[in-house]
Amino acid sequence: MMTSRHGGRAVAVLLALTATLAAGGAVTAAPPAVPALALPAPTGPHPVGTTWLHLTDHDRPDPWRPERPRELMVSLWYPAATGAGRPAPYTTAGVSAKIVEAEGLPLPPDVLTTVRTHARRDVPVRPNRHGWPLVLLSPGFSLSRESLTGLAEDLASRGYLVAGLDHPYEARGVEFPDGRVVDCLACDEWGPDTAAKVIAGRTADASFLLDRLTGPRPVWRGFVDRDRVAMVGHSIGGASAVRGLAVEPRLDAAADLDGTLFTPTGTDEPVLLVGADRPADHSWLRDWPAFTGWKRWLTVAGSGHMSFTDRPVLGAQLGIDPGPIPADRQLLLTREYVAAFLDRHLRSRPAPLLDGPHPAYPEVTFR
Template sequence: MLLVWALLAALLPGAPVAAQPPAPPALHLPTPTGAYPVGTTWLHLTDAARSDPWRPESRRELMVSLWYPAVAAPGARAPYTTAAVSARIIAAEGLPLPPDLLATVRTSARRDVPVRPVARGWPLVVLSPGFSLSRESLTGLAEDLASRGYVVAGVDHPYEAWGVEFPDGRVADCLACELSVPDTAARLIEGRAADVAFLLDRLTGPRPAWQGARFIDPTRIGMVGHSIGGASATHALRADRRIDAAVNLDGTLFLPIPAGAVTKPFLLIGSDRPTDASWLRDWPGLTGWKRWLTVTGSGHLSFTDRPILGAQLGMDPGVIPADRQMLVTREYVAAFLDQHLRHRPRPLLAAPNEAYPEVLFCDAAA
């Protein structure tokens, strides 16, 4: 697995060392493309029935960001992350940046503004980040989906990210990062599926943890994950009957999928690298609607916010411009969710599209 911001280790190669490095530029995410203003709030949840898989002496706690279609109302822009989490990410990668830099990223969502009412309820999408990443890494995708009419729940899985900060100031450091992913894959994936099941209980059950939950349609739920989060989305699609469709963004399927076990809609989007053997192994056994797409010129982190922010810091994003990488992710994930949660056919998923020549329909998936 690639580490968070690994590509930034080569930031501004060859630049002379200055006594006082210049201040980094202001960082921002692209504006959401949908029709609705975006609101957000943070939830702290404790599963009293489950021990933490990394600290068995404690109950499992989650931090969750909710993004949603909002009523246009004044409100402060939401922080991208906290200063403590920013400092841990930057320190973990050894980056020559101010520790609180990621806390300064400009977002589009307004904090704690009212949810826009809707008669049927908004479809719900759960996001699970990659290994060592935290929930802010998928904010650009989350804000865009919310602007298109989805409630989006981004989950932090404590002790699996460089830092997860709780409201009382405690920070869960990455205990799992001391271990190898292949050796702990089943533990990671099954634990994340349990996290998501608990979150769905708290958002769609009889005693919801969020007052805006009355505007969620519990009959239309999708999950999208990046890297190990994608593998977890695959497993959760099998394990939880409430999840109707799932997207795996470049995640190795460490837990094999038994033939015929996944009959629900499933989208694989891979980076431009050698074909993942686990995808080849499990593809024939997926018996529902399915697509396998590869984005030419992309990398493992292309489906996150990292290329956008890295480019603003002067890093070369690679073959595909950073804003283009985010556009492709936003468009194809939204098309999949529209088609399978809203039952609106999206031609983008039917065949290669000349507007997106970098997106290939994999021959192995034909």
């Protein structure tokens, strides 16, 4: 997995605050109390709803706990029929406490439960004749599914059904409905073969989720367009998205947000690579010729590894310098380019952002 090019102190502080720093920077004076935390509002026309699913694959042992079947926690974000309802929590107190504890810094254990989101929990889905295009989201290594909430809410507001996966034992904390909060076993086992194991497991997680969402007895019958499906991921989640595109025929496109491609992969389906501001990743150079269909490789000047998650926004609100790019703009860039990619390949809509450099976004260069 790629790591940030910026200093370890700033990265460690933001990990404890909300998981990891985006582009980096020095810690400013510690605030006397945790300020109000909030994500930027979604930009699409639809109000956003969300619900959580607990799914068990009884046919597959967990790769990290083989004595147990593989269990997944999934957040679904979707265009809602109403803007009323209870605000959705960002994450649970148990997961928040695990993230804070992992770094051992003096912060309220429930700090992440205070983040204000823009989705309403368990409200009705807005009807759509053919169902909504489906986007699977896979977070980075050691991160859990809430780390991509800002992107997920925005995509849902634009008319996508977004399924954010937690991959148990690969995140600081994943909480199940019975109150179990499981730790990151993979974090303690990282070695030469771990990345391949993680990617294989996440690809299987994505396929199982597609079985449950688009199969013969789907859990969301009538709301999913099974013919328009993409996967987007950050870090090793991005590598898993590209690998999934190569091996899972139900996926139509994949976007990798700054994730090293540990497993050599080729495909003739659409691929978007979005990278942080650093020398070119060797694995992207290696696999670029093997992407034989539509493809784009974008680099965001002034960005870091976590710039494509919620972390810059929340870190800035906690007093951490986000680096050369303002925090909200880092999330805006991710939202705009991922949405343009999905609009083009799931909806056949024009996406001029992907045709070349755009004056509104001078930070983004095309390789």
